[in-house]
Amino acid sequence: MNRTQEVAQLRVGYQRELAHGTERFHGPRSTTCPWCGSSRLRTRLRTIDLMQHKPGTFVLDECHDCSHSFQNPRLTPEGLDFYYRDFYDGLGAEAMEWIFGVKGSQKRYLASARALLPFGTSRRWLDVGTGHGHFPQVAKTVHPDTVFDGLDVSEGAEEGKRNGRIAEAYSGLLTDLALKLEGRYDTVSMFHYLEHTADPRAELTAARTVLAPGGHLIIEVPDPESAMSGVLGRWWMPYFQPQHLHLMPFANLRRELESSGYTVVAVERHEPHTPFDLTGAAVLLLGHALPPADEPWHAQPPSDLQRKARTTMFWSAVPLVAGVYGLEQLLTPLLRRTRFSNAYRIVARSGVA
Template sequence: MSTDVAQQVAERRPAYLAELAQGTERFHEPRRTDCPWCGSSRLRVRLRTTDLIQHKPGTFTLDQCGDCAHSFQNPRLTPEGLDFYYRDFYDGLGGKEAEKLFGAESSTKRYLSSARALRSFDEPECWLDVGTGHAHFPALAKQVLPYTSFDGLDLSDGIEEGVRHGRIEEGHRGFLTELAESLAGRYDAMSMFHYLEHSLDPREELRAAKTVLRPGGHLMIEVPDPECRYTKLLGKWWVSYFQPQHLHFVPLANLKKELAELGFTVVGVERREPHVPFDLTTAVALFLNCHFPKADVPWRSKAATPRQLKLRQAAWWASVPLIAVAYGLDRFLPPLLTRTGFSNAYRVIARRGDDK
């Protein structure tokens, strides 16, 4: 750990510990007794876990509806809870690590495939990428759609970076649901890549998308596939569960039905190309990280000692062969896995109706 990072950790520790002294239960809403998608009371526990990535204190439960199969965090985090668990993940202390995991380097092929998929239906004039982060998708999509103007929308300060580096023309910072009216009818294409699962109300986000799109415009959605067979094979180590950030897991049939009811026509569905080949690598890494000496993070009550940090570094170096094997399997197995139900994501492209 660099001196600069160690200093940032030390500076942030008192504020984190003051928050944690009040307990984490206050970060959760009351538990629901019905499904937020269909209203059924037939719920079962799908998953119980902790924060396996940042290791912030707290426990989280995913329930699944017995009628429509929708899965959701229950009890759900409050806005204050979301702020606490998102803090220092995409920005701040965790910014560089998040960039490695979600940045353009690991997503180039998938992003280009997504841009080509929509180009087969339309060559839009202006495109809004919702949840754009640092705007890596628009930067790559310009290779496929050089005459399309790309804007981005996000909550993080990465949106300013995207504008500064010329990856997007305009950046809108805030919630889509709050900005929709001011952007009404402005775009003829919109993308939501791994965004809906983070939202408090996916249906409200879809209604907002309809408001922002022009009649005849296209909406592209990619989300984790809750029907992926890795969910049973890997259990809580399936990284796409991504607790506590992922609040909803929408089965493909549910999303298609909701889009149809909103006046969209689904024109494309893909369950293989959106697969992100990292399930085994991340499962191994998450498991090892839970058993190695803990990192020095500001939500730890005491700073890690130099000996603990050296042991942690040595443990990671010793695990390189195992991680390399998992990485190799992730890279070579997808042609087989994505044909047999192991694809971890799906894509839907829908055309907005011509109604006003």
Template sequence: MTEHDDKSHVSDKKARIAALRPAYQRDLAAGTDRFFAPRRTDCPWCGSGRLATRLRTTDLLQHKPGRFTLDRCADCGHTFQNPQLTEQGLEFYYRDFYDGLGEQRMSGTFGGRTAMYRGRAEAMLPHDPAPKTWLDVGTGHGHFCGAARTVLPGTSFDGLDFTDGVELAAREGRVDHAYRGAFPALAPELAARYDVVSMFHYLEHSTDPDRELRAAHEAVRPGGHLLVEVPDPQSRYARLLGRWWLPWLQPQHLHFMPVANLRRRLTDLGFTVVAEQHAEPHDPVDLLAAVWLALDHTAPREDAPWLPGPPGALSRAARTTLLLTGVPVLVTATLLDRFAVRAVSHRLGLANAYRLVARRD
């Protein structure tokens, strides 16, 4: 990118932010109370009333207004957002994250993770080395499907998502067929159609994980498989890093299931869990992300349409100075993540995700 192109991009972003600011300010003028449902007094997973607050935090990625609480059930260990976002809240906090202002950034982030996507596809090889049909639920822009074709060239990959990213994935040829909408609503027309259904870091975003799992059971043919990968709330990093642990991802992540809970629920639905992985799905970014979140939280805000106005020159300079000062710490955290912790993450209980492969009986 030339200097002229770079300046043009910055100018274009400023114009887009300015154009979006009036709508965001109207939304915020009405307050944020309508973004939250009534607080639950029982666990959505097991029904127990023995709840305790696990975490209180803010939006550490977009820095939109609001405070968020995660409660933990003392009986089953399920952790969930309480109070949970309403439909209006989900729309407000997702807006301009994966699409709009955030589309280019997120596409670059997800598009550059080919090795991780190949590893996810390879997890199926011991159980079905040549599936004919595969549905990726929560596919986003379809980058997993595009990479998985190199592992399973004979497989037809379809994608499902509620955003327009799935339609882009179809246009770019990463998925063969795009389904846009809610999985439970679309599941009847997909009944027993797929050899494999995957949910990679999707279930934690859903308002009702059990409903999503029932939809998966409907879409997988008998003898087919379901792959589920989610953040592990039992990771020691979740306790050590507190609100700076990236997989909490508030306010988007609504439910965190201990692996034993998910295994039992899959069994109850008619699946047999044939593989459980912790080391393989671990993403070695915990320390780097924690340092970045802390620096970004401390620094003056970047311009965003949910702010009353753009930051001044002094604020921008202070932000740049603080972030540059933090570069050595960011580099150190990256080295620790990738070379010191990665190989022993599961042994030390630090793995930040787990993956289950389950066969529909």
């Protein structure tokens, strides 16, 4: 079956769901901050799905008191299923395999893996939100004596095991599997995972359950305090709506770890920066401007004229996007060392000092 046939087949199911609207995918709006309980909220962002272009509107609110940002109203489990579908798997699997396997991603994985070197050799490592297991595959070159397992809500972990990237694959939520995996791991990693979760605090607790005494938790997340978020607005890729449910300021997450029984042993505010803000904004703008692609969540396939216009516009814009990418790579050494850095890392040991 080719892609056109697959889309036509999937369109029936998508249109049946969309006939009931997208409002039902949202829970009730919260009047208080899920992090500190304050009722002093402001709207930080109102946007649409700029990645897949599925129907719907999404709002990020920010707490005036603790600066925590969160999707409000939040997607229900049914809504998350709808908006994740065909992104990492299904129709989107091939694109995601390319994105997470490119050289730039591998360099980032190496840097993340090396961040654990000062803390000795890990016997067994669980990568939470592993996707198709690309990080463990690269991390093995840094930690050759470590056994890497992976956990993900998608089917990607199973594929990672089939491809030899991880030794053991778990499908589901860490919060549901924690007791089964109690004390099994010396290291748990959460790379750009925590912001996707409904309850980050519960994830930190679950990680402590999974860790052996003295084990390490390493977290990397987008930095909502990045100055680039104000410059680019809705086109700032780390907003990543509708998938990112929480954006946690560094100080908030550090305090939460310390109050949850972890000892923070290393922090990095700049090196985890992903040099893709300007390029990502250009890609999102281009995708928004192009005529619609043939996707099953669109009621009708594009006309021949729309297809031709999309192809022409896309290839005409490629040199511009490539130029933005080149400029961003030149600026990265500077951006990484300033408030424009877009991510941070925390390494914490299970158990207080």
